[in-house]
Amino acid sequence: MEPQFDYVLKAVEERQVRLIRLWFTDVLGQLKSVAISPAELDSAFEEGVHFDGSAIDGFSRVQESDVIAKPDPSTFELMPWADGGSTGRMFCDISNPDGTAFSGDPRHILKRNLREAEANGYALFVAPEMEFFYFADGNPNHQPELLDSGSFFDLTTSDVASDLRRRTISVLEAMSIPVEYSFHEDSPSQHEIDLRYTDALTMADQIMTFRLVVRELALERDRYASFMPKPIAGIQGSGMHLHLSLFGEHGNAFHDPEAEYGLSEVGRAFTAGLLRHAREITAVTNQLVNSYKRLVNGFEAPVWISWAQQNRSALVRVPVTRVDKPSSTRIEYRSPDPSCNPYLAFSVLVAAGMKGITEGYELPGELKQNLNELSASEAGKLGVSALPASLAEALDEMERSELVQEALGDHIFEWFLRNKRSEWADYKAHVSPWELQRYLPSW
Amino acid sequence: MDKTNFAVFTGQPDAATNPAIVEVIRTLTMAGHHAIEVRDIQDLKALRPAAGWSGSVVPVGTTNEATTEAWGYCRDSRRIEDTIIPVLVLIGGSHVSELSDRNEQFDDFILSPFHPSEMQARISHLLWRSGQAPGPEIVELGPLLLNVETYQASLQNRPLDLTFMEYELLKFLAVSPGKVFSREILLNRVWGYEYFGGARTVDVHVRRLRAKFGEEHAHLIQTVRSVGYKLDQSRAI
Numbered sequence: 001m002e003p004q005f006d007y008v009l010k011a012v013e014e015r016q017v018r019l020i021r022l023w024f025t026d027v028l029g030q031l032k033s034v035a036i037s038p039a040e041l042d043s044a045f046e047e048g049v050h051f052d053g054s055a056i057d058g059f060s061r062v063q064e065s066d067v068i069a070k071p072d073p074s075t076f077e078l079m080p081w082a083d084g085g086s087t088g089r090m091f092c093d094i095s096n097p098d099g100t101a102f103s104g105d106p107r108h109i110l111k112r113n114l115r116e117a118e119a120n121g122y123a124l125f126v127a128p129e130m131e132f133f134y135f136a137d138g139n140p141n142h143q144p145e146l147l148d149s150g151s152f153f154d155l156t157t158s159d160v161a162s163d164l165r166r167r168t169i170s171v172l173e174a175m176s177i178p179v180e181y182s183f184h185e186d187s188p189s190q191h192e193i194d195l196r197y198t199d200a201l202t203m204a205d206q207i208m209t210f211r212l213v214v215r216e217l218a219l220e221r222d223r224y225a226s227f228m229p230k231p232i233a234g235i236q237g238s239g240m241h242l243h244l245s246l247f248g249e250h251g252n253a254f255h256d257p258e259a260e261y262g263l264s265e266v267g268r269a270f271t272a273g274l275l276r277h278a279r280e281i282t283a284v285t286n287q288l289v290n291s292y293k294r295l296v297n298g299f300e301a302p303v304w305i306s307w308a309q310q311n312r313s314a315l316v317r318v319p320v321t322r323v324d325k326p327s328s329t330r331i332e333y334r335s336p337d338p339s340c341n342p343y344l345a346f347s348v349l350v351a352a353g354m355k356g357i358t359e360g361y362e363l364p365g366e367l368k369q370n371l372n373e374l375s376a377s378e379a380g381k382l383g384v385s386a387l388p389a390s391l392a393e394a395l396d397e398m399e400r401s402e403l404v405q406e407a408l409g410d411h412i413f414e415w416f417l418r419n420k421r422s423e424w425a426d427y428k429a430h431v432s433p434w435e436l437q438r439y440l441p442s443w
Numbered sequence: 444m445d446k447t448n449f450a451v452f453t454g455q456p457d458a459a460t461n462p463a464i465v466e467v468i469r470t471l472t473m474a475g476h477h478a479i480e481v482r483d484i485q486d487l488k489a490l491r492p493a494a495g496w497s498g499s500v501v502p503v504g505t506t507n508e509a510t511t512e513a514w515g516y517c518r519d520s521r522r523i524e525d526t527i528i529p530v531l532v533l534i535g536g537s538h539v540s541e542l543s544d545r546n547e548q549f550d551d552f553i554l555s556p557f558h559p560s561e562m563q564a565r566i567s568h569l570l571w572r573s574g575q576a577p578g579p580e581i582v583e584l585g586p587l588l589l590n591v592e593t594y595q596a597s598l599q600n601r602p603l604d605l606t607f608m609e610y611e612l613l614k615f616l617a618v619s620p621g622k623v624f625s626r627e628i629l630l631n632r633v634w635g636y637e638y639f640g641g642a643r644t645v646d647v648h649v650r651r652l653r654a655k656f657g658e659e660h661a662h663l664i665q666t667v668r669s670v671g672y673k674l675d676q677s678r679a680i
Contacts, residue, residue, distance in 0.1 A: 007607040010594045015602065078604045125643060173654035176606055198647045247643045327643070 004073040005045045012038045012088060015078065021089040022049060022069050023208065025106050027058025027412055028287070028419070029341030031208050033089075034069060044071055048095065058415045059094075059104045067102050068095050075205060077175045081217060091205050103411040106343035110204055113347040113407055117354050122246040122253055122266075124350050127180065127197035127330075130210060130338055131238035133189050133231055134161050138224035144231050146189040147223065160221065165191055168217050175213070177206045187235040197243065200350065204342040207240075211338070229286070229337035230293040237294030239301060240338040243319070244349065245330040246270065255329035261309050261318045262329045268363040271307055271316055271331050273356020274349065275364065278305045278315060278335070280401035281348040282387055283394035283420065284408075285336040289427045292390050294337060297372050302334045304374060304384045306367040313371040315387070335387060344408060344416075351407035392424050447476040447497040447570065450487050450520075450527065454504060454512045463502045463533060463555055470559040471500070474566065483512075484519040487527070494592060495525055497575055498566070502533040502555065503541065510541065517548040529569035533557060582617045585676040587663060589617055598660055605655065608634070612648050616664065616674035625671040645672070 012020065020041060022034045034051060036044055048068035053059035059067065069092035079087045094105035101108045117124055136145035147161050162184070169179045178196040185192045193214075195206060211227055218225035230237035246253040246266065254267035263271075286295065294301050300312050307316035317332040336345055355361070367384065379386065388394035395417060398404050405413045449471050453464055464480070471478040476497070481487045487499070499520055503513040513532075520527040529550035534541065536554050550573075551565055582589040586599040594610060596603040605613065615633045616624065624632075626642035634641065649672055653661040665675050 004607050007594050007610065011604070014593050014595050015604065074607055076606060080604075123643070174604070176609065176651045176655070178650045178654040196647070196650055199644065202647075251642065327646075 002045075002073070008045075008073045008076045008088075008090070009041060011076065012041060015088075016086060017078065017088045018086045019083065019088070020044075020071075021079070021087060022071050022092045023089055024069055024092045024094055025208055025341065025343060026056050027104060027106060027341065027344070027415055029106070029339070029344070030057065031212055032056060045073065049092075050097075053094075053102075053104075058412060058419070059102075066097050068097065069093075070095060077209075080174045081171050081213070081220070091208075103409050104415070106341055106347075106412070107201075107204070109407075109409055109412060110201055110343040110347050112409075113350050114200055117246070117350050120354060120358065121248045122354070122357075123248070124200040124346070124353075125197045125245050125247055125330075126200050126203040126346060127195060127243040128203065128207060128342075129192055129194045129239070129241040129243075130207070130214075131185055131190060131192045131240065132214060132338060133187075133226045133228075133238065134164065134191065134218060135189065135224045135226060135231075138226070144224075144226070160223065161189065161191065164218060164221055164223065165193070168214055169193065171213050171217065172210065175209060177209060185236065187232075190236065190238065197245070200346045204346055207338075207342040227338040229288060229291045229339055233293070236299050237301060238338055239294065239334065240336045240340065242333045242336055242345075242349070243330045244270075244333060244353070246353075252327050252329055254331070255326040257323070257326070262321060262323075262326075263318055263331070264329075266357055267318075267329065267331060269356040269361050270353035271318075271356070272361035272363040273353045273359075274316060274331075274333060275305055275307060276361055277348075277352035277355065277401070277403055279385070279388055279394075279397045280404050281352055281398075282335065283391065283398040284348045284404065284416075285340050285345045286394065287341070287391075287420065288337075288339050289391050289423060291337050291339065292388070292394070295335065295387055295389075297374075302387065304367075304371045304379060304386055306371060306384050307331075307363070308366050308368055311368060311370065314367065344412070347407045348404055351403055355403060390424075391420060391427075395420055395424065447575070448492040448494065449476050449478050449566075450481045450490070450496050450499040451478050452499060452501040452513060452516050453480050453482055454509055454516070455482065466557075466559075467500050467502065467533065467562070470557075470562050471566070473559065474563045476566070484516055484523070487516075487520060488523065491525070496527050498529045498531065498550075498569065498573070499527045500531045500533060500562075500566075501549070503535075503538065505535060505538070510538070514541075514545065514548060517545075521548065528573050531562075531565060531569060582614065584617055584620050584674060585663070586660060587613075587617065587674075589614055598656060603655055605652070609648055609652055609655070612645075613652055613674075616672065619674075621673060621675050623667045623670050623673040629671065 017038060020036050024032050026032055034049055048070040050066060050068050052065050053067040054065035071090040071092050075091040076088055078085055079089055093107060094102040096102050114124060134147050165182055169182055172179055180194040180196045182193040214225045227238060254264055255262055256264035295303055297303055302315040306314045308314040309318045315334055319332055321328040388397055399417055451464060451467050468478040479490055481490060501513055501517055504510055517530055520530060532549040532552040533555050534552055542552060551569055553562055553565055580591050588597045596605055612633050626645040629645045630641045649664055653664055656663060663674060665673050667673060
């Protein structure tokens with residue numbers, strides 16, 4: 001038996017684990033779970049766990065609905081907050097009954113894209129800034145109720161939210177998810193927890209765990225945590241800025257001490273790839289109708305496709321790093337929001353960036369001015385294009401994109417587009433309170 | 444917490460093999476191993492210690508019946524799920540020809556009567572060859588305790604729940620406290636493969652371990668600038 005399997009079996013025995021949750025992710029980025037008992041663990045490692053995938057979004061067509069979840073022993077962790085710590089969890093890879101990888105499994109899609117980058121000599125490392133809100137409850141029938149009116153870096157030590165955030169961090173760290181910084185964001189009730197970089201696959205797993213931990217711990221205290229990109233009009237939405245770097249045989253491939261901002265040719269080409277394909281990949285990094293209400297002028301969210309060192313309105317930022325820390329040279333991609341499926345988002349990002357490297361894209365010039373108030377005609381003069389303004393526009397761009405189709409594979413590409421077209425159709429047919437207020441009095 | 448449990452095959456004991464078995468058990472016990480008598484393959488399965496068998500010593504008898512039984516046991520012990528390795532066969536000088544064409548059934552042999560120190564030397568060599576070289580079962584470093592047998596770690600009696608690679612990294616550092624290892628060495632020896640961005644992976648795991656240790660004990664793993672990491676109780680860097 002593989003030592004990794006043995007390790008998990010021993011841990012389950014020694015720590016008196018009573019339940020093991022096998023986790024996987026549907027195409028829309030929702031966490032799914034099958035629970036097994038310790039007695040079933042052996043066979044789960046050997047043969048996997050069969051289940052009917054037809055009920056899971058983006059998984060199987062009805063005729064071929066049987067899939068197998070195979071737990072990845074390297075991801076075994078106890079869930080310290082659940083059932084007195086007697087529950088463990090592992091992420092799974094999903095395969096078909098014949099043993100081949102299932103093409104609707106987002107984790108598999110990310111692995112495939114990362115393998116392609118590895119074939120070129122690079123491993124993608126990611127560190128996300130996770131933003132979210134704590135609300136009094138999750139009732140969708142009224143405006144979300146804020147817990148406080150704190151602002152950026154506020155030290156309201158006594159409040160429930162800071163207490164919650166502290167407990168959340170200790171649970172995360174116990175689950176191998178080190179936290180870099182955490183603070184109160186600039187909107188009331190909004191919080192940010194920045195995770196320490198790790199390889200892209202582990203980070204996608206960590207984001208799935210993160211969202212669950214934040215939500216469950218909030219519920220434990222009778223609060224509701226939300227990763228909705230723009231829950232309240234007029235205040236900052238929640239983003240998920242991603243710090244990206246590639247590591248190769250000789251360390252950080254983005255670092256070149258001689259280059260401008262320390263960013264190497266590889267880093268510039270990767271960034272150029274992200275910028276050139278930004279419109280095509282946005283449906284994946286910002287997948288909700290609501291995502292596009294965050295990507296508007298006047299807030300700290302990008303609208304224009306540009307890069308700069310110090311410009312909070314740019315899509316890509318090149319953070320200032322210490323000269324003696326070559327490993328920290330990186331770029332920050334600022335449009336994604338925390339409602340995305342991290343496996344698919346990382347897949348399209350690495351595909352776009354690697355395309356820039358393999359095709360040798362030129363990075364356009366840096367745009368230092370604040371683009372927040374840029375008009376369309378000024379943008380035209382600068383040669384800057386905008387991110388898609390709506391889910392519909394983003395889907396049109398995605399549908400035309402060979403890059404996204406290749407990165408996601410036909411199965412997910414097709415399913416995602418159909419599902420999201422239908423989401424847009426529902427939204428389009430809806431008559432909102434805004435419309436009534438605006439039009440009913442005069443028409 | 445016996446690390447090395449040996450199954451000593453007795454068959455249906457008769458006057459001829461009995462003294463040899465007693466001698467085998469004494470020799471194993473003197474060398475710090477745990478010797479358990481098994482009459483047949485059913486016994487071997489039923490008496491399996493929690494940590495598994497470290498190997499088996501099989502005196503091959505002199506009668507036809509006893510010989511057949513002993514070789515049958517050897518073959519069966521290779522077939523069961525938790526294969527018994529190594530198998531050391533004890534055989535009389537006049538029966539050496541029986542070894543031919545049975546290479547798959549044993550790992551080494553020793554002539555009967557045997558010299559205890561020869562048997563001990565053969566056993567420790569066989570254990571080393573099968574990757575069971577006895578190492579410390581408990582690694583202790585200040586508040587940190589690692590049980591190599593059960594894969595469990597604790598810090599000031601508080602269990603540490605680690606992933607497999609976190610545990611392996613910590614164990615590697617803990618067996619040589621105070622010694623500085625470069626990221627490349629750690630990657631090579633702990634992960635055991637070439638991997639892009641690998642040195643970065645070592646940093647990631649060190650950070651995770653420190654987070655699990657908590658602030659009070661995070662300093663146990665020390666960063667040695669531009670060299671690597673070491674596990675050390677002292678606070679000085």
